Amino acid sequence: MSADDNLLLRIRGVAKRFDSVVALRSADLEVRAGEVHALMGANGAGKSTLVKIITGVFPADAGEIALSGKASVFRSPAEARKAGIVSVYQDPAIVPDLTVAQNMRLARVPLDAVKAAMRDLGIDHIDLSRTARDIDFALLRLIDLSRAIASNPSILLLDEITAALPVDLSERVFALVREWRRSGRSVIFISHRMAEVAALCDRATVLRDGITVGVTPTAGAESRIVDMMLGTDVARAAAEAPARRASAAVADRPAAIEVRDLAYGHALRGVSFRVAPGEVLGVAALEGQGQEELFDCIAGVRRASSGEIRTHGEVLRLRHPADAIRAGLVLVPANRLQALLQQRSIRENVALAAFGRLRAWGPIAMDEEKRRVDDAVRRLQIDTRASPELRRLSGGNQQKVVIARWLASGFRTLLCFDPTRGIDIGTKRQIYALLREIAAQGASVLLFTSELPEIRLACDRAIVLFGGRISGAMDAGEADEARLLHAAHGLSAPDAVEAHP
Numbered sequence: 001m002s003a004d005d006n007l008l009l010r011i012r013g014v015a016k017r018f019d020s021v022v023a024l025r026s027a028d029l030e031v032r033a034g035e036v037h038a039l040m041g042a043n044g045a046g047k048s049t050l051v052k053i054i055t056g057v058f059p060a061d062a063g064e065i066a067l068s069g070k071a072s073v074f075r076s077p078a079e080a081r082k083a084g085i086v087s088v089y090q091d092p093a094i095v096p097d098l099t100v101a102q103n104m105r106l107a108r109v110p111l112d113a114v115k116a117a118m119r120d121l122g123i124d125h126i127d128l129s130r131t132a133r134d135i136d137f138a139l140l141r142l143i144d145l146s147r148a149i150a151s152n153p154s155i156l157l158l159d160e161i162t163a164a165l166p167v168d169l170s171e172r173v174f175a176l177v178r179e180w181r182r183s184g185r186s187v188i189f190i191s192h193r194m195a196e197v198a199a200l201c202d203r204a205t206v207l208r209d210g211i212t213v214g215v216t217p218t219a220g221a222e223s224r225i226v227d228m229m230l231g232t233d234v235a236r237a238a239a240e241a242p243a244r245r246a247s248a249a250v251a252d253r254p255a256a257i258e259v260r261d262l263a264y265g266h267a268l269r270g271v272s273f274r275v276a277p278g279e280v281l282g283v284a285a286l287e288g289q290g291q292e293e294l295f296d297c298i299a300g301v302r303r304a305s306s307g308e309i310r311t312h313g314e315v316l317r318l319r320h321p322a323d324a325i326r327a328g329l330v331l332v333p334a335n336r337l338q339a340l341l342q343q344r345s346i347r348e349n350v351a352l353a354a355f356g357r358l359r360a361w362g363p364i365a366m367d368e369e370k371r372r373v374d375d376a377v378r379r380l381q382i383d384t385r386a387s388p389e390l391r392r393l394s395g396g397n398q399q400k401v402v403i404a405r406w407l408a409s410g411f412r413t414l415l416c417f418d419p420t421r422g423i424d425i426g427t428k429r430q431i432y433a434l435l436r437e438i439a440a441q442g443a444s445v446l447l448f449t450s451e452l453p454e455i456r457l458a459c460d461r462a463i464v465l466f467g468g469r470i471s472g473a474m475d476a477g478e479a480d481e482a483r484l485l486h487a488a489h490g491l492s493a494p495d496a497v498e499a500h501p
């Protein structure tokens with residue numbers, strides 16, 4: 001049987017325009033039965049738009065879609081589901097104020113099948129009568145995935161499913177995808193993490209500026225894929241890792257931020273560390289080891305049960321995020337939906353923080369605000385073609401808006417919680433370079449990342465959390481994945497890992 005006989009989905013010349021924005025010019029995609037197929041492309045390349053066209057969220061302006069050789073146009077996700085195509089979209093399709101069970105009923109999927117899928121993913125401990133709003137974002141995505149699996153599709157589309165997931169939960173998704181392939185079904189997998197694409201996917205289709213620019217087996221093709229995604233010139237610039245400052249006895253300087261014996265219920269216990277001015281301190285941890293509580297306490301979102309937080313020697317009383325912002329501590333949260341006003345313009349969203357601050361200082365300096373906002377938008381290369389509405393930006397570009405906001409307003413310490421979630425490899429490098437630049441100008445950065453290789457690229461030092469305590473501390477040069485993972489599992493003998501590669 002030839003590969004063509006095995007073709008499940010064939011897409012030719014799909015185009016889509018939103019007013020003046022051309023999201024897709026001519027997208028081609030062929031997915032075989034029993035294949036895990038990566039859909040790659042930089043932020044804004046058109047991946048999510050293609051996923052939404054395939055699953056009937058909106059119609060294409062042009063092009064053909066054929067399923068098992070038969071021309072197929074779906075007018076809604078429900079129609080696509082009936083034909084065996086189901087997607088887990090980038091933002092969970094879950095109503096926050098309903099319980100998990102109510103959400104599943106809303107999606108018309110049988111609860112028993114959802115429970116079975118949750119069991120397969122190892123998340124059956126979640127009480128289905130809990131309100132979705134109270135459930136961690138990473139777990140919500142897995143619940144959304146369980147919903148998708150429950151209808152047993154022949155093609156599963158996963159749009160950046162692992163972007164919010166820590167290593168251990170990502171592994172469960174990979175196991176499921178492999179099982180899916182073994183049973184002859186197909187997965188279309190979108191991710192900005194090249195390592196997982198190379199490990200998991202059979203072939204990749206690459207989109208650039210809305211056009212399919214190549215199809216390749218993934219094995220050994222990582223750098224070729226990056227070249228295709230970014231265009232060769234940009235890829236070359238992106239490959240130059242940001243220069244890490246020579247570690248000039250940073251730890252000896254007075255701390256920009258010092259955390260002493262911090263506790264928050266059982267989630268955080270006796271956590272102490274310092275970040276010097278000009279330093280980027282990385283925080284690594286598996287899911288739910290106290291990292292969210294740590295960032296929330298420092299950002300004034302939650303009140304610590306005991307312990308102290310100081311900036312430049314002064315003990316802070318943080319009762320509200322505004323207290324932290326006044327002390328120069330600002331948070332870039334992982335969940336951009338929390339941080340952004342979807343109905344407002346990009347400009348308003350970037351100006352949000354600066355606006356409050358400038359107003360506190362006196363008359364609003366509109367020119368100054370405009371200059372700062374323009375500068376931040378330019379530095380982060382935010383794609384403003386779809387201006388003025390923020391909600392029309394691609395996921396990665398929305399994430400950049402959150403960072404741009406604080407760039408425009410100024411701060412002394414940037415608390416970044418997984419800031420490069422869902423961001424393409426070129427932009428990621430820009431963000432690391434930006435964090436380094438911010439540090440070089442004297443600010444300090446505390447960076448939690450669920451992507452362990454980022455620690456070495458962006459940080460000077462790293463601490464690792466396990467069970468609410470610090471289970472490891474090391475210089476970035478030593479923070480390879482094996483060492484970090486070891487500490488993240490509460491194992492204190494990284495040398496043992498090296499001894500058994």
Ligand SMILES: Nc1ncnc2c1ncn2[C@@H]1O[C@H](COP(=O)(O)OP(=O)(O)OP(=O)(O)O)[C@@H](O)[C@H]1O
Pocket residue numbers: 018021022023041042043044045046047048049050383385386391392393394395396397422424
């Ligand atoms: N509903 C919409 N209205 C207007 N423009 C849109 C809409 N949805 C997407 N776009 C625009 O279409 C282009 C492609 O966006 P899309 O979300 O498909 O990119 P992507 O490849 O998924 O990016 P990312 O990796 O950042 O998620 C972007 O310029 C985006 O701003």
